[in-house]
Amino acid sequence: MGKTTGFLEYQRIDPKKRPPKERIKDWNEIRLPQDPETLKTQGARCMDCGVPFCHGGVILNGAASGCPVHNLIPEWNGLVYKGQWKEAYRRLIRTTPFPEFTSRVCPAPCEGACTEGYIMDPVTINSIEYEIIEKAFAEGWVKPNQAKETGKRVAVVGSGPAGLSAAYYLNAVGHDVTVYERDDRAGGLMMYGIPNMKLEKRFIERRLESMKASGIKFVFNTEIGRDIKAQELVDQYDAVVLCAGATKPRGLNVEGKDLKGVYYAVDFLKATTKSLLDSSLKDGKYISAKGKNVIIIGGGDTGTDCVATSIRHGCASVFQFEIMPEPPAKRIEQSNPWPEWPKKLKVDYGQEEAISLYGKDPRNYLLSTKKIVGNERGEVKEVHTVNVTWEKDALGRFVPQEVPGSEKVWKADLVLLAMGFLGPEDAIPEELQLERDPRSNVNAEYEVFETSVEKVFAAGDMRRGQSLVVWAFQEGKLAAREVDKYLMGKSLIK
Template sequence: MGKPTGFIEYLRELPSELQPDSRIGNWDEFHLPMPEEKLQTQAARCMDCGTPFCHTGTMLKGMASGCPINNLIPEWNDLIYRGRWREALDRLHKTNNFPEFTGRVCPAPCEGSCVLGIHNPPVTIKNIECSIIDKGWEEGWVEPEPPTKRTGKKVAIIGSGPAGLCAAAQLNKAGHWITVFEREDRPGGLLMYGIPNMKLDKKQVVQRRLDQLEQEGVKFICNTEVGKDFPTENLLKEFDAVVLCTGATKPRDLPIEGRDLKGIHFAMDFLTANTKALLDNSKNGNFISAEGKDVVIIGGGDTGTDCVGTSLRHGCKTLAQLEIMPQPPLERAPDNPWPEWPKIYRMDYGQEEAAAKFGADPRSYLTTATKFEGDEKGHVKAVHTVTIEWQKNEQGRFIPSPVPGTEKVIPAQLVLLAMGFLGPEQPLLDALGLERNARSNIKADYGKYATSIPGVFAAGDCRRGQSLVVWAFNEGRGAARECDRYLMGSTDLPG
């Protein structure tokens, strides 16, 4: 694919970005567009590799290898190299309903399994994907495409995050009437409120897709929590099928001494309130502010990084991030071979910005909090930490063990808990009487998505647990296919 010798002739090149110390002054996206000729050069690096692992979408050692939605990556790389952008967009939309979302926030497991990556830096797949769809919008190629006929079937989708939106888009294409229930004041779920604006612009990127779905016939009902504002028992009375896409929104807590002090918040509460205030142009302080504070973020991953970037934009005084896991190696370890996702040391955008402002990566590895210390007013003022080492217990499981003499005290007036999620919230699942697995997720087989109640399907994090946006796309599309099969006896929807 692409130019036969392109991978030999051209080096990997990413688009320019605004400098970290300048971009933290606003909430705008900071990636700059790459000229078309450079994008064609980057697409030319795609090898005629025979077996393109980039779009295999498999799980290796619990992590994605290749694209979970099986994007036709070599095909649209070849088309971009030849300047055939409109055809590349058509190829992209065959497998991906919203490539502008994955092109911005996906960690790109496709690049981790790129064959060229065995011996050279991989193809810039993610940037090319994002550039294709952005050009599609600029040229007016992305237009509402309502179905030509309706089946008369009505489907309720609970949750408007990435899985819910993909399920809605696909089932609407099949001709069903789709109603999406969302408990927040705006649709979009994680895409709207869980990811900060500088990573994924809400008004320019997310909202235009929501508008398109509405123009195609999808109905969004916001400020409505099923089971509270809409009776659970009415779901199967008023709708022919239901798809649950509620996410895994129950955060992991840290029940140590001082947890009840003021100023300690879950990361998603911090991020959601900030984006709401930004979208509402609210300057009344109705959000959790890091301005002028010593901030400690406990936990890594994308959510921790987003807390870093948001705190910096608020104007925090200092910032520290605690990671209980060891620092990854600079290069693949022998037990992490291609095409597995490369578990190597990286600085994401938030850490880059913190290093620019404070002089170093804010993360402290193999470190955990042992106690929150408060002031006389009951507000957190410090976090007590200790270095740990991972040791096997009697059952052969690795557990963290404190290292004596490594205790520290870090000043903190704001602590953000970003330690992941334990599964979906349970009240709606209890009300429906759904079977769950040992991890409290909805019990539904992958590939079938059918729950213990006929006509009720589950997709995304509420079924598989906390995962990537692109896996939510995979499951939303798959659940739509199986829901359509249930309603019509057969289906033409792809997975």
């Protein structure tokens, strides 16, 4: 704890963002750094709460409460208040491998569980983490791992957050690690699923350089199960860690779903980022929203990213459809008590930009898509919707019921499906005959991570289904610990 009365003396101050009408002209990061004095006072707001629920990392009512990697948050908040930045960095990396990513893309369940948030605004944990790791890179405190070699070889399949985390920790204890990635760049959905303005790819490349200097090898443009058989890795390596994600996108089973101009959101976002990195969008190898009326079916972070990306393309209009009701403006204590994740309305960066341009929030709630209609060339031209209410059925489950007379036709030139993912792709699990759970994920017990095939482990979304990036980092770390135990009989990874 930094200052005993800090939480009474200082108000929460969030980092500023570049103005919407300025930032939509480029693809650069939108957050602005905070000055040291502001950070000092924000660190001082962390109170001596006795039981720091921000550490939690538990599931309450279906959502994360507290930090899944169990960051020592009050400790580094207090150190920032005292100006002891290097020690704050040391405390930060004791629990998390890549704070530069979580501080940019994690929704901060730690702040949702902050004890101070029960009675006032929570501590700005996310922005303090951001400033600590950026200062660490600027000061040269981030060094490559150096460990005595064990002679054990481990293959990691997938270079998303779980794969990078597993590789980082396995390398840190001396194993020879090779990461296989089917794309041309590492990072998984952090590279190609999250737009540049939310996570500039230079920050991923910065971390990869450190990992390569540590001795981790990356093999790109190589799909396991197609270019190399999964069994070959099992035969050649002492252990294999599967971190290939849950990359089957959820579709929409309505008339017109196969029309030209209907795409999965992940394909839209990936194509834009790849073209941006390859040629600053000059090669034209992306799905352009320029001059188009864009409909995004689905909410969440992916829907927001599609809004912001469409605006930067120069779309004519953009709307989001969500079948769920609009969240309340504030937490409802009776049904969503602290320290559960607060289920309340959030206006994210994409919605801010749409409001700035068009004067209103692009989100439309309690809408169900009935069909998509095309023109004579098979190109999408309309989306037909109906309003719904949520009513209990005979089994007591809430189900959507259509509202008679609420049908509406929306003009559309581009429809993006942002409805999440169904599970991992089948090639590797089928080839290795891995057990699957009822949701098709690879079956491997949490904190054990070994699959039904000896020396094959699974972590991240491939094991748990679509989840937060911070859960993937924690699963990669814990899976590395279990691999280390398997290879060496014990592990120093905590």
